[in-house]
Amino acid sequence: MIDHPVKYHLEKKEKHTGARLGKIETPHGTFETPMFMPVGTLASVKTMAPEELEEMGAGIILSNTYHLWLRPGEDIVDEAGGLHEFMNWDRGILTDSGGFQVFSLSDMRDIKEEGVHFRSHLDGSKLFLSPEKAIQIQNKLGSDIMMSFDECPPFDESYDYVKKSVERTSRWAERGLNAHEKLNKQGLFGIVQGAGFEDLRKQSAKDLVSMDFSGYSIGGLSVGEPKKEMYRVLDFTTPLLPENKPRYLMGVGTPDALIEGVIRGVDMFDCVLPTRIARNGTTMTSKGRVVIKNAEYARDYRPLDEKCNCYTCRNYSRAYIRHLIKSDETFGLRLTSYHNLFFLLDLMKKVRQAIREDNLLEFKESFFEEYGYNKPNAKNF
Amino acid sequence: MIDHPVKYHLEKKEKHTGARLGKIETPHGTFETPMFMPVGTLASVKTMAPEELEEMGAGIILSNTYHLWLRPGEDIVDEAGGLHEFMNWDRGILTDSGGFQVFSLSDMRDIKEEGVHFRSHLDGSKLFLSPEKAIQIQNKLGSDIMMSFDECPPFDESYDYVKKSVERTSRWAERGLNAHEKLNKQGLFGIVQGAGFEDLRKQSAKDLVSMDFSGYSIGGLSVGEPKKEMYRVLDFTTPLLPENKPRYLMGVGTPDALIEGVIRGVDMFDCVLPTRIARNGTTMTSKGRVVIKNAEYARDYRPLDEKCNCYTCRNYSRAYIRHLIKSDETFGLRLTSYHNLFFLLDLMKKVRQAIREDNLLEFKESFFEEYGYNKPNAKNF
Numbered sequence: 001m002i003d004h005p006v007k008y009h010l011e012k013k014e015k016h017t018g019a020r021l022g023k024i025e026t027p028h029g030t031f032e033t034p035m036f037m038p039v040g041t042l043a044s045v046k047t048m049a050p051e052e053l054e055e056m057g058a059g060i061i062l063s064n065t066y067h068l069w070l071r072p073g074e075d076i077v078d079e080a081g082g083l084h085e086f087m088n089w090d091r092g093i094l095t096d097s098g099g100f101q102v103f104s105l106s107d108m109r110d111i112k113e114e115g116v117h118f119r120s121h122l123d124g125s126k127l128f129l130s131p132e133k134a135i136q137i138q139n140k141l142g143s144d145i146m147m148s149f150d151e152c153p154p155f156d157e158s159y160d161y162v163k164k165s166v167e168r169t170s171r172w173a174e175r176g177l178n179a180h181e182k183l184n185k186q187g188l189f190g191i192v193q194g195a196g197f198e199d200l201r202k203q204s205a206k207d208l209v210s211m212d213f214s215g216y217s218i219g220g221l222s223v224g225e226p227k228k229e230m231y232r233v234l235d236f237t238t239p240l241l242p243e244n245k246p247r248y249l250m251g252v253g254t255p256d257a258l259i260e261g262v263i264r265g266v267d268m269f270d271c272v273l274p275t276r277i278a279r280n281g282t283t284m285t286s287k288g289r290v291v292i293k294n295a296e297y298a299r300d301y302r303p304l305d306e307k308c309n310c311y312t313c314r315n316y317s318r319a320y321i322r323h324l325i326k327s328d329e330t331f332g333l334r335l336t337s338y339h340n341l342f343f344l345l346d347l348m349k350k351v352r353q354a355i356r357e358d359n360l361l362e363f364k365e366s367f368f369e370e371y372g373y374n375k376p377n378a379k380n381f
Numbered sequence: 382m383i384d385h386p387v388k389y390h391l392e393k394k395e396k397h398t399g400a401r402l403g404k405i406e407t408p409h410g411t412f413e414t415p416m417f418m419p420v421g422t423l424a425s426v427k428t429m430a431p432e433e434l435e436e437m438g439a440g441i442i443l444s445n446t447y448h449l450w451l452r453p454g455e456d457i458v459d460e461a462g463g464l465h466e467f468m469n470w471d472r473g474i475l476t477d478s479g480g481f482q483v484f485s486l487s488d489m490r491d492i493k494e495e496g497v498h499f500r501s502h503l504d505g506s507k508l509f510l511s512p513e514k515a516i517q518i519q520n521k522l523g524s525d526i527m528m529s530f531d532e533c534p535p536f537d538e539s540y541d542y543v544k545k546s547v548e549r550t551s552r553w554a555e556r557g558l559n560a561h562e563k564l565n566k567q568g569l570f571g572i573v574q575g576a577g578f579e580d581l582r583k584q585s586a587k588d589l590v591s592m593d594f595s596g597y598s599i600g601g602l603s604v605g606e607p608k609k610e611m612y613r614v615l616d617f618t619t620p621l622l623p624e625n626k627p628r629y630l631m632g633v634g635t636p637d638a639l640i641e642g643v644i645r646g647v648d649m650f651d652c653v654l655p656t657r658i659a660r661n662g663t664t665m666t667s668k669g670r671v672v673i674k675n676a677e678y679a680r681d682y683r684p685l686d687e688k689c690n691c692y693t694c695r696n697y698s699r700a701y702i703r704h705l706i707k708s709d710e711t712f713g714l715r716l717t718s719y720h721n722l723f724f725l726l727d728l729m730k731k732v733r734q735a736i737r738e739d740n741l742l743e744f745k746e747s748f749f750e751e752y753g754y755n756k757p758n759a760k761n762f
């Protein structure tokens with residue numbers, strides 16, 4: 001058995017749903033769960049300074065191995081003293097395996113048992129990523145939580161294909177674990193795949209759980225399937241995972257899916273949504289989406305979200321933010337990004353409080369109602 | 382006589398040059414001079430938060446009347462409670478008159494005694510700006526220091542044209558002063574024009590000084606003429622201005638010209654240079670320009686400027702900043718913008734210290750030497 005550098009501490013389960021309240025210990029501090037992780041693809045959470053992420057309560061962020069491998073390259077990050085030092089962030093960092101980007105960004109790819117040959121999305125150059133290589137890169141990046149290299153097949157892929165893929169992902173997970181050179185410094189998670197097939201999810205989880213990873217990710221969801229499908233898969237997948245390890249649902253960041261994920265036993269989430277929509281002037285508020293570019297906000301001197309206590313909402317009006325975004329002023333993107341990230345981090349804080357008070361379903365109901373999810377033709381986020 | 386809301390206090394003159402050390406009192410605080418003013422064209426100093434400008438020691442910033450008139454419009458700023466409230470900045474704000482933009486951004490213009498008819502640089506719509514209108518807009522913006530509407534002719538314009546232009550600018554200045562509705566809340570500066578002609582500068586200064594403005598700007602310089610020409614004009618222009626009022630040299634922001642301007646008796650400067658070049662990855666350091674995109678910095682783990690104590694230089698390496706800029710990450714522009722603004726504000730702090738210690742010329746000599754200005758084919762900034 002490994003003495004894992006990343007440890008999960010269960011504090012309590014919510015009475016009605018079994019939702020987990022806990023803490024995750026990493027080599028760079030401990031954070032409370034359920035937690036949302038801001039995404040810093042290229043060693044920067046877009047437009048934000050590390051101090052701002054700290055201020056809004058982020059205990060861990062995510063960076064993308066594939067992107068950092070291409071730019072600036074893992075050796076430069078390593079020479080700088082690792083990702084924490086490089087980007088001036090001393091709390092937790094999780095890196096993905098690069099697998100998802102290989103399958104989502106590159107259309108020329110050739111999947112072999114040894115790994116995947118594909119072309120760079122930047123310049124078309126030939127690249128090869130294997131389970132060992134993905135771990136080597138992450139060992140150099142020095143993240144607190146690493147991911148095994150996996151294949152993420154489309155949700156509607158055939159049963160036969162997904163079965164073969166799941167089996168290969170299990171073999172890749174084992175190869176990755178063997179290649180991991182910093183077992184006591186960096187945790188490694190296995191990624192459960194299996195698309196929408198219950199027996200394949202079961203097989204995947206069984207394989208990975210037998211290998212004693214530091215934690216388990218649920219992959220292959222939030223890839224375009226209906227949310228109901230995602231919840232259905234979570235319903236039978238999280239119970240397959242060990243109680244004493246963290247569970248991470250990859251790529252989820254809409255308020256409803258975060259709450260539904262927590263209800264189904266998930267501890268960690270990440271998504272580019274809050275920063276991506278912020279750059280387009282779209283914000284998430286307690287009353288649902290506010291598209292700040294709209295003309296109706298031109299003379300609206302109220303804060304973005306009257307119930308929000310973030311830097312943006314404490315100091316600026318909708319009229320000002322709209323003006324900045326309409327004028328292509330970068331500071332406008334800082335303000336919307338800050339608010340959106342704060343909004344999701346704060347939502348998770350409220351969710352943790354609701355678990356503590358055993359009223360998560362009531363919280364969900366009132367949040368959904370105010371956010372507008374209960375309206376006919378409700379927006380997706 | 383007006384009881385000016387903007388007051389200049391001379392503290393001392395440097396023994397060898399006559400350079401002025403002083404303070405300028407505004408309705409939003411007092412700042413030391415000589416001072417460099419960061420430019421926040423559209424009510425935001427590009428990429429920066431107000432708290433960051435405060436932190437780096439900016440006592441006053443500049444915003445552009447023409448740009449704010451077009452977007453979001455002075456009425457929206459007025460309804461928001463004025464520019465300070467709108468942009469969350471409680472120190473000094475200076476607004477220009479819009480005249481410079483009319484002459485530099487618009488190629489369709491028709492200058493009449495009443496004012497200037499021209500077309501918007503955004504959508505080509507027909508616009509009209511007059512001395513009265515420029516003041517009305519600035520009264521609504523609520524800046525601490527406003528500028529008279531002036532014509533800024535090209536430096537190489539003919540004597541006859543410049544003479545007529547100067548006379549008109551004096552008439553426009555008087556009309557602006559009469560239109561000013563908040564004499565006790567907002568200071569108004571007259572702008573001395575006259576291109577490179579000594580007698581026209583003299584005439585312009587005499588006209589404006591007789592009108593008792595809160596301060597005087599020197600316009601029509603830093604518009605493409607050689608620096609030597611600018612210094613020659615300053616040599617005979619600043620002595621024409623009253624000792625007890627602030628003197629502002631418009632559009633100057635290269636380190637050498639800032640120091641030379643101070644030597645010639647200037648108190649205030651502004652320029653988009655530090656933020657504009659920062660967005661292209663070019664920085665000003667104690668050892669001269671560093672173009673951070675260059676390959677030589679890919680593995681350079683030193684700070685941007687080893688002698689600088691700014692947020693950027695205390696926390697990040699050249700390698701990281703280069704990576705961000707190369708990857709189009711906004712945070713990279715924040716880091717270079719922060720440093721460049723800090724560099725000029727810090728330069729002015731050192732200049733003030735040198736005036737205090739009566740060694741401004743020695744300071745200039747050693748700064749020029751280290752910065753690289755003394756090298757053959759020295760860079761322009």
Ligand SMILES: [Zn+2]
Pocket residue numbers: 304305308309310311312313314339342
């Ligand atoms: Zn907010």
Ligand SMILES: [Zn+2]
Pocket residue numbers: 685686689690691692693694695720723
């Ligand atoms: Zn610096």
